[in-house]
Amino acid sequence: MPRIGVVTFPGSLDDRDAARAVRIAGAEAVPLWHADPWLYEVDAVILPGGFSYGDYLRCGAIARFSPVMESVIGAARDGMPVLGICNGFQVLCESHLLPGALVRNDHRKFVCKEQRLRVDNANTPWTSAYRDGQEIVVPLKNGEGGFVADQRTLDELEVNGRVVVRYLDGNPNGSYRDIAGICNEAGNVVGLMPHPEHAVEALTGSGTDGLGFFLAVAGVELAAS
């Protein structure tokens, strides 16, 4: 059974939901602590949503220098699958594992809604349970979710298929080119603003469209539907 680490920073909110999603997908969720550099031989790591270190300075800026992130950054560069959700995405950008940055929503309001997305790259370890072009609905909730990068970086992301998920039905936060999530050059590091971990159970979610992220890394193949 794959062991998926879920990091808890001071101020993380969605670590429990992420761990639950991992278990529902059939993998073992391993809690990781921000102050502990040891990764306990996990096969992959999830950086959850929330407000790590109170969003002080910039979202994700302090978390980047935590002991656990030193290890995560090294493991990510060695090819370990790492998924950053919302605040986790911000941490990955601050860590320079992913290009660009997340800035305050252009309309200045916190957004909280069910968001339709298109999976533009189903070849990452986190999205292989989907098919290219598949449309999914998962919750989106952020105040600083506007993805920005310079034109050259944006063009490079597009040309190399590194836009993993894109917003549909209008842009909810001012993200350039409707980008909701991206991956690194190798594809093992994925960051996205929407929350697939909140859409894994029909009872409490917007549906179960988010489960694919966790099934993929748990090694469960889905029949393309």
Place this chain on the structure above:
Amino acid sequence: MARVVVDVVLKPEILDPQGQAIVGALGRLGVEGVTSVRQGKHFELEVDDNVQDDAVAKIADTLLSNPVIENYTISRK
């Protein structure tokens, strides 16, 4: 001991919704003539005399600012 001031502002091409909100509030306050506000961060560091400029630049570049979206200036007081 010396005081070093680091000012961080968003790059000109990055939208600043907070600055825009301040411009809007100034209008409601009855202030006229302010056409743009860019909000930034101001850091005052007390440093030992042996802390060199390149060390301060590293602090500003790696932690106090995000070079992807922000510029910074350093001044010693």
